[in-house]
Amino acid sequence: MPILVKVINNNKEPSSLFTTIIPVIGGGLSAFFSMAASLYILGDPEIKTSPLAFSGALVMDGISLWTSFIVAIILCMIILISKENPYTKGRQFSEYVFLLMNSAVGMMIVAWSNDLIMTFIGIEVMSLCLYILIALGNETRNSKEASIKYFILGSFASAIFLYGIALIYGTLGTTYIHEIIQGARDMISINRVFMLGSAMVVLGFAFKVSLFPFFSWTPDVYQGSGTPLTAFMATGVKVVSFVAFLRFITTNILGGDHSEAFVTTLQWLAVITIIVGNVAAILQNDLKRILAYSSVAHSGYILIGLIVAGADGGQSIGASGVIFYLFAYAVMTLGAFGVVAVFEKDADKPIMVDDLKGMAKAHPYMALAFAIFMLSLAGIPPTLGFFGKFYLFAAALAEGFFWLALWGVIGSVISVYYYLRPLVVMYMYDEEGMPMADQRAATRIAVTFMAFLVVVIGLASEPFYTKIAASVLSLY
Amino acid sequence: MSLSILVFLPLLFALLVWFMPNDRFVRNSSLVMAVFQFFHALFFLPGFDSSTFALQFVERSMWVKTAGIEYFLAMDGISIWLVILTNLLVPIIILGSWTSIDKKVKGFHISLFVLQSTMLGTFLAMDAILFYTFFEASLIPMYFMVGIWGGKNRIYASMKFFIYTMFGSLFMLLSIIALMFMTEDQQGVMSSSIVEFYKLNIPFVAGEFLSTQTVLFFGFAIAFAIKVPLFPFHTWLPDAHVQAPTPGSVILAGVMLKMGTYGFMRFSLPLFPAATEYWGWIFLVLAVIGVIYGALVAMVQPDMKKLVAYSSVSHMGFVIMGIFAMNVEGLTGGLYQMLNHGISTGALFLLVGMIYERTHSREISDYGGLAPAAPIFTIFFIIVTMSSIAVPMTNGFVGEFLIMLGTFLAYKPFVIFAVLGVVFAATYMLWMVKRVFFGPAGKIVNEFKAKGVSLDINARECVVLTPLVLLIFWMGIFPNHFLDVSDASIKHLVKNKNQYFLTIKDSKEKDTKYSKLGQ
Numbered sequence: 001m002p003i004l005v006k007v008i009n010n011n012k013e014p015s016s017l018f019t020t021i022i023p024v025i026g027g028g029l030s031a032f033f034s035m036a037a038s039l040y041i042l043g044d045p046e047i048k049t050s051p052l053a054f055s056g057a058l059v060m061d062g063i064s065l066w067t068s069f070i071v072a073i074i075l076c077m078i079i080l081i082s083k084e085n086p087y088t089k090g091r092q093f094s095e096y097v098f099l100l101m102n103s104a105v106g107m108m109i110v111a112w113s114n115d116l117i118m119t120f121i122g123i124e125v126m127s128l129c130l131y132i133l134i135a136l137g138n139e140t141r142n143s144k145e146a147s148i149k150y151f152i153l154g155s156f157a158s159a160i161f162l163y164g165i166a167l168i169y170g171t172l173g174t175t176y177i178h179e180i181i182q183g184a185r186d187m188i189s190i191n192r193v194f195m196l197g198s199a200m201v202v203l204g205f206a207f208k209v210s211l212f213p214f215f216s217w218t219p220d221v222y223q224g225s226g227t228p229l230t231a232f233m234a235t236g237v238k239v240v241s242f243v244a245f246l247r248f249i250t251t252n253i254l255g256g257d258h259s260e261a262f263v264t265t266l267q268w269l270a271v272i273t274i275i276v277g278n279v280a281a282i283l284q285n286d287l288k289r290i291l292a293y294s295s296v297a298h299s300g301y302i303l304i305g306l307i308v309a310g311a312d313g314g315q316s317i318g319a320s321g322v323i324f325y326l327f328a329y330a331v332m333t334l335g336a337f338g339v340v341a342v343f344e345k346d347a348d349k350p351i352m353v354d355d356l357k358g359m360a361k362a363h364p365y366m367a368l369a370f371a372i373f374m375l376s377l378a379g380i381p382p383t384l385g386f387f388g389k390f391y392l393f394a395a396a397l398a399e400g401f402f403w404l405a406l407w408g409v410i411g412s413v414i415s416v417y418y419y420l421r422p423l424v425v426m427y428m429y430d431e432e433g434m435p436m437a438d439q440r441a442a443t444r445i446a447v448t449f450m451a452f453l454v455v456v457i458g459l460a461s462e463p464f465y466t467k468i469a470a471s472v473l474s475l476y
Numbered sequence: 477m478s479l480s481i482l483v484f485l486p487l488l489f490a491l492l493v494w495f496m497p498n499d500r501f502v503r504n505s506s507l508v509m510a511v512f513q514f515f516h517a518l519f520f521l522p523g524f525d526s527s528t529f530a531l532q533f534v535e536r537s538m539w540v541k542t543a544g545i546e547y548f549l550a551m552d553g554i555s556i557w558l559v560i561l562t563n564l565l566v567p568i569i570i571l572g573s574w575t576s577i578d579k580k581v582k583g584f585h586i587s588l589f590v591l592q593s594t595m596l597g598t599f600l601a602m603d604a605i606l607f608y609t610f611f612e613a614s615l616i617p618m619y620f621m622v623g624i625w626g627g628k629n630r631i632y633a634s635m636k637f638f639i640y641t642m643f644g645s646l647f648m649l650l651s652i653i654a655l656m657f658m659t660e661d662q663q664g665v666m667s668s669s670i671v672e673f674y675k676l677n678i679p680f681v682a683g684e685f686l687s688t689q690t691v692l693f694f695g696f697a698i699a700f701a702i703k704v705p706l707f708p709f710h711t712w713l714p715d716a717h718v719q720a721p722t723p724g725s726v727i728l729a730g731v732m733l734k735m736g737t738y739g740f741m742r743f744s745l746p747l748f749p750a751a752t753e754y755w756g757w758i759f760l761v762l763a764v765i766g767v768i769y770g771a772l773v774a775m776v777q778p779d780m781k782k783l784v785a786y787s788s789v790s791h792m793g794f795v796i797m798g799i800f801a802m803n804v805e806g807l808t809g810g811l812y813q814m815l816n817h818g819i820s821t822g823a824l825f826l827l828v829g830m831i832y833e834r835t836h837s838r839e840i841s842d843y844g845g846l847a848p849a850a851p852i853f854t855i856f857f858i859i860v861t862m863s864s865i866a867v868p869m870t871n872g873f874v875g876e877f878l879i880m881l882g883t884f885l886a887y888k889p890f891v892i893f894a895v896l897g898v899v900f901a902a903t904y905m906l907w908m909v910k911r912v913f914f915g916p917a918g919k920i921v922n923e924f925k926a927k928g929v930s931l932d933i934n935a936r937e938c939v940v941l942t943p944l945v946l947l948i949f950w951m952g953i954f955p956n957h958f959l960d961v962s963d964a965s966i967k968h969l970v971k972n973k974n975q976y977f978l979t980i981k982d983s984k985e986k987d988t989k990y991s992k993l994g995q
Contacts, residue, residue, distance in 0.1 A: 375616065380642075381609035387540075390605075394543065394653045405653075409646040416639050420619070424631050428623040430579075462540045469542060 020083045020442070023097050024076045027104075031072035034065045059114035059177075062471020066323060067111035067243045070330055074236045075104045077334055077450065080442040081341045082228040092136060099136075100232070103129035110240040116165045116175040116201065119244045120158070123208065126240070127154050130233060134225045146224025153207070153217045161204025167197025177247050185252040188259055198253045199262070205248070208241035211303060212273040215296045219284075222292035227344055230288060231337035234295045235330040242302055242326055246319060249310035266307050267404060273300030274411035281418045287340055287351045290418055291333065294377060297411060298329050301392055304404045308395045319472040321395040324465055328376075328388035331457075335450030336373040342366055342443050359426045366444070367426050369451040376454045378419040379412050384458040391465065479533050479549040482520070482559075483596045485513055486566075490589035499581040503574060506585045510567035513592070517563035524556060526961040529968035530981040531602065531671075539606070544656065544667035548603040550980070553965030554741055554811065555599045557958060558734055561818050562595050564943070565730045569723040572826050572940045576722055576833050577625060584625060588723070591617035595731050599738060602978075604652045605668045607742075608645065611735060615641055618724070618732065625721040633712075633719035640712040644702035651695030654688075655747075673747055674976050680750040693751035696743050697759070703736030706759065706796055707766035710789045717785035722829025725781070729788050729825060730818035737795045737814055745802065746969060746976035756800045757887075763800065764893045766793030771900030775907070780838045783908055784824045787864065790897060791817045797894060798879035802973070806882020807966045808959060813875035815958070816951065820863040820872060823944040827857050830937055835920045840911050844918030849925065850932040854913050856941050861909055863948040865902045871951035 037060070058064075079097060106126030113119040131151045137143035169175050171194040172183050187194045203214070210218040222230045254263050277297030284290045302325055308318030340351055343359075343366075360367040376385035389412065396405040457464060489509045496502045524532060531550035539547040551559065566588065577584050594617065597610030615638055623634035652668060658676050660666040667673075680689035702709045713733075717725050745752050770790030777783040795817065798810030831846075831853065832838050847854040859870075866872035876898060884891045917925070924931050933941075951958055969976065 380616065381612050386609075386612075390543075390649070390653070393650065394656070397650065397653050398657055405650055409650060412646060413639060413643045416642055417635065420635060420638060424623060424635070427620060428631055428634075462538075462542065465540065466542055 020079055020097075023079050023101055026101070027072045027076035027079070031069050031076070034068040034072060037065050057115040057118040057176075058109070058112040060112065061474040062468075063243060063246075063319075063323065063474065064108075064112040066327075066468060066471055067240060068108045070239055070327055071104055071107045071111065071236055074232065074239075074330055074334060075100065077338070077446045078228050078232045078236075080446040081231065081338055082226075083442050084440045085226060085228050085341050085443070086344055096133065096136060099129045099133050103133070103232070104236065107236050107240040111243045113244065114177050114247075116168065116177070116180075116248070119248075120162055120165060123161070123241070123244075124158060126237065127158070130229070130237070133229055134221070137226045137229075142224035143226065146221045149217055149224075150221045157204050157207035157214070160200050160207075164197045164200025164202075164204060167193055167200065171197065177251060180251045188253050188262075195262075198248075201248060202245075202266075205241055205245040206269070209238050209245065209299045209302070210296050211269050211299050212276050212296075215273065215277070215299075218296055219280075219289045219292040222295075223286060223288050223350065227288065227337055227341040230292075231334050231341070234291070234337065235334050238295065238299065239326045239330055242299075242306070242322065246306060246309060246322055249306055250319065252310075254307075254310040263307065263311060266303065267401070270300050270303040270307065270404060271407045273297065273303065274407055275300075275414075278411050278414040278418075281415070284418070285352050285354070287353055287356075287422070288337075290353070290421075291336055291340070294415065294418070295333060297415060298325075298333075298377075300411065301389065301408055302326065302329070304396050304401070304408055305392045307404065308399045308401060311399055311401075316469060316472045317391075317395045317398055320465065320469040321391040323468045323472060324391050324461075325388040327464070327468075328384045328457075331450050331453050332373050332376045332385055335369065335447055335454065336377065338443055338447040338450060339366055339370040339373065342440050342447065353421055353425055356422055356425045357429045366447065369447050370426065371423050372451050372454055374419040374423055376458070378416045382458050384454045384461070387458060387461040387465075479535055479551060479600055482513075482517060483549065483593055483600060485516065486589040486592040486596070489513070490586045490593070493582060493585045493589065496582065502582050502585055503570070506589075507567060507570045509589075510563075510570050510592075514563045514567055517560050520551065520556070521560075521961075524551070524961065525981065526553065527964055528981060529553065529965045530979040532981045534602075534980050536602075536669075536980075539603075542666075543605075544659070544665060544669070544672075545605045546603045546667070546669050547606060548669050548671075549597075549600045549606075550602045551600060552978070553962035554738070554969075556961060557811070557815055558599045558731070558738060559596055561734075561815055562592060562599070562731050565726060565818065565822060566592050568822075568826075568940055568943065569726055571936065572726070572829070573721070573723040574936060576829060580624060584621070584723075587617040587620050587624075588727075591621070591727060595727075595735070598735050602671060603669045604655065604673065604743075607670070608649055608652060611648075611739075612642065612645055614732065614735070618728065621724040621727075622716055622720045625724065626719040627721075628719075629715070630719045633715040636712050637716040640702055640709075644699035644709075647695045648699035651692045654692060654695075670742065671978050671980075674978060676747075678748065680748075680754075682750070682754055689748050689751045690755065693744060693748040693755065696739065696747075700736040700739040700744065701759075701762075703739070704733055704792050704796060705736070705789065706762050707769055707789065707793070708762070710766065710770075713789060714782055714785045717788070717825075718779065718782050722825055722832075725785075725825040725829070726822040729785075730822040733788065733792055734814045734818065737792065737799060737810065740796070740799050741807070741811070741969070745799070746973055749973045749976070752800070752802070756802065759796055759800045760883075760887060760890055763793040763796035764890055764897075766790065767797070767894060767897035768900065771897050771904060775900065775904040778840055780828045780840055780908065780912070781825070781832075782838075783840075783904065784821060784828060787824075787901065787904065788817070788821055790901060791821065791864075793897070794876060794879050794894070797883050797890065798875075801879070801882035801886040802970065803882050803885055804967055804970045805878050805885065807970060808962070809875050809878025809880075809882055811962055811966065812871070812951075812955065812959065813879060816863065816871040816875045819944050819947050819951075820860055820870075823856075823860040823941060823948075824864060826940060826944075827853070827860060830933055831931070834931055835924075837920060840908060842918060842920050843912040844915045845913070845921050846918075846931065847913040849917070849921045850930075852938065853931070853933045856933070856938075856945060857913070858909060859945050859948065861905045863952070865905050866898060869952045870948050871955075872948075874952060874955040 103126045106122050109122030110119055113122055131147055134143055135147035171191050207214040274297050277293050281290050281293035305318050305322035376383035379385045379389040393405045493502055531552050534550040536548045539545045594610045594614035601607040601610055619634050619638045623630055655673050656666055656668045659672050678689040681687035705713050767790050770786045774783045774786035795810045795813045798806040863870040863872045866876040880891055
């Protein structure tokens with residue numbers, strides 16, 4: 001709508017407040033409707049099969065509704081943050097919002113898709129908007145580099161993904177998830193080509209969610225993009241990619257006779273991702289790079305849940321753990337990036353950990369919020385992050401993946417070091433910090449809301465988890 | 477009389493402190509609130525029925541239903557004194573830090589109250605996940621306390637403290653989750669309440685390291701051993717103690733270390749009796765090494781605070797010895813020694829802090845001849861030293877005697893070494909007293925004499941120390957006033973450790989599923 005106004009008004013930029021409020025209302029409504037629909041579906045035992053749309057290409061089940069709820073919330077928060085961020089505010093803000101919303105639509109398509117082709121289309125819609133968005137940044141050099149890097153590597157991954165789909169279609173004759181489910185278990189045992197296709201699809205996802213060894217773009221792109229966009233990529237893209245990944249992996253491709261190697265490889269990927277992400281984060285000084293590597297590590301944790309969900313005889317406990325963790329992760333990461341966005345003054349100057357000195361004194365509430373996010377990311381109870389990890393590790397132990405849980409735990413211990421570093425700098429040094437650029441009320445609202453969610457849902461995770469656990473049943 | 481109020485009242489205080497205007501007001505009102513909380517805790521004593529081992533003042537409701545996690549607070553003979561000790565130390569700390577904490581006063585009191593809440597929660601939680609939550613959450617305020625108000629190397633020390641402890645407790649988390657799945661298998665419903673855990677039948681194969689009970693036992697034990705800290709996991713302790721501000725050291729030595737030993741008593745012994753019996757010798761050996769090693773290292777410390785810190789390692793070794801002796805004497809002594817250590821080591825840290833505040837030196841060699849210059853201080857110091865080295869009539873004697881008795885009944889050879897520890901303790905403490913208080917006047921005493929400034933403690937500091945000194949004698953002369961309250965619980969723990977169970981007082985539910993088959 002804002003862009004429509006801009007076109008009508010002879011290419012004159014409408015007021016940023018207007019541009020912010022309309023999409024936020026839209027996002028809020030979307031979140032509300034998806035929540036209402038998911039409650040309706042779950043509340044009605046009559047609805048046994050999930051409704052399909054576009055000749056079966058999209059499915060409306062608990063997961064897609066939950067994911068759209070998460071995406072809509074992310075979208076609202078990102079728009080609020082973007083309004084005031086030096087990277088994104090200004091001349092082209094209405095175009096920016098338009099692209100952001102398009103990207104969110106792509107995300108929802110990915111989450112709703114019941115068809116690998118549809119997944120691919122969704123990923124492309126989402127990514128193409130993001131490439132442009134990154135390059136749109138007000139800042140001079142890094143964002144262009146990040147955009148090109150993301151574009152080239154992203155296209156490469158998409159190509160692999162598409163090739164994988166082609167191989168699957170060639171062997172099974174379908175790209176619908178619900179039809180793959182029926183054939184996958186036998187097919188993977190006898191057909192090498194199908195196995196190759198599945199592996200390629202998994203690789204495509206691995207790139208999108210930045211698993212080892214496809215994570216090296218993550219820190220560069222996250223650093224180069226404007227903070228709101230980084231937050232958008234770190235949360236939105238990752239959430240929906242993992243949801244699509246989850247849909248694909250629960251098609252019994254891990255359950256065949258020759259899938260042990262597959263499972264083993266994925267386990268190693270999870271372990272190495274956790275270790276690499278956490279160790280690399282220790283060595284960083286740029287706050288955004290720390291968060292980028294931490295998001296790599298979190299992908300590793302989530303992969304643990306995915307393996308549990310997809311393993312032979314896998315139960316819904318893994319899938320519900322994954323969805324809950326995605327929700328928790330999105331809230332925490334969004335909040336952490338939000339705090340970074342509050343302090344960004346100049347688009348060309350990254351925020352180092354040492355820049356946070358004296359923040360506890362100058363901005364006690366923001367410092368407290370940041371401390372909450374960091375402790376939650378580290379998984380200290382009773383925050384949301386703790387319960388996310390709790391459900392994930394519980395799922396791993398329930399399915400006998402003892403070593404995965406152990407590595408997850410070791411990763412968490414390592415991660416404590418770099419999550420605590422900003423706290424050390426904020427609270428334990430006496431020097432004066434840098435002054436804040438301006439008040440940034442909208443960003444503060446977003447951050448406060450996220451901190452509130454982290455604490456409250458941390459203390460009362462029960463209703464959320466039950467709903468999620470009920471909604472993932474449609475996968476099995 | 478609600479335990480929830482007891483646990484969360486300090487949190488409310490912390491919130492109130494956040495909105496208080498100036499430092500003076502914060503100090504005064506914090507002291508009033510902490511004293512109030514202490515009496516609040518004392519009011520649980522008359523209502524406590526010491527004739528039963530059953531859980532009392534129970535509050536129980538579901539927290540996370542799908543996983544069977546409960547909000548379950550209760551008190552019994554094992555936890556009651558630790559709760560009171562915690563509430564006693566907080567007002568003492570607030571008064572003791574009246575002048576020594578001079579920056580970020582508000583933040584300090586907030587941390588202290590949050591810490592108090594989490595510590596009380598740890599001792600009162602009867603649900604494993606709730607316990608874990610408090611156990612971990614207590615790290616955060618302590619971390620800030622060391623990191624903000626600590627010495628020169630505070631950031632290194634606080635980081636090491638946090639990561640070390642968290643490393644241990646995550647293994648505990650995995651073990652807890654495993655136990656939760658076992659309740660689901662054996663009882664049909666997932667639960668993380670400790671009471672349900674006790675009913676589990678956890679398979680144990682002697683000598684096999686990977687049998688379920690052994691693995692879980694070590695999962696818990698590593699968390700508690702780091703917290704205690706047991707040799708060789710003790711390296712974080714001297715760092716944390718030396719860098720922590722005086723109040724931080726007091727609370728660390730006084731209460732936080734007890735979370736580990738309390739964990740051994742609450743989880744390891746009753747949950748994994750077979751594994752404890754089979755592998756307990758490892759802990760006894762480590763405890764004895766800790767006792768002697770701590771004492772020897774303390775002996776050569778040039779720094780008073782470091783000396784006290786290493787003496788902590790030694791004393792906590794005694795507690796572990798008592799617990800793993802697994803008889804009534806040993807466990808009673810262990811529990812008693814936990815309280816003693818909290819009081820006497822807490823007092824020692826306060827004393828060292830008081831003199832440091834005046835002289836800014838903790839080097840033993842800087843002192844000498846302090847006794848004539850600071851007579852009241854000297855009297856207090858020597859009384860506390862006597863308690864620390866377990867002279868009869870002081871509380872330390874009762875505790876260490878019971879521990880040795882218990883160990884003697886169970887494992888005779890260990891006692892020989894433990895006795896060595898007592899002798900060494902006397903050596904290092906008395907040697908320090910000699911070098912600091914007696915002999916020719918040292919550098920600092922002369923300096924202060926030249927300036928004409930008194931080194932002795934003031935009235936406020938006497939008020940801080942008096943309750944501790946009174947307790948030292950009270951607990952040393954009338955130990956039964958304290959032991960009787962815990963007696964039923966400990967006897968029950970020893971007698972029924974193979975089929976341990978806890979009932980809830982006044983509950984109508986007659987549970988008949990206690991049998992742990994196959995053991």
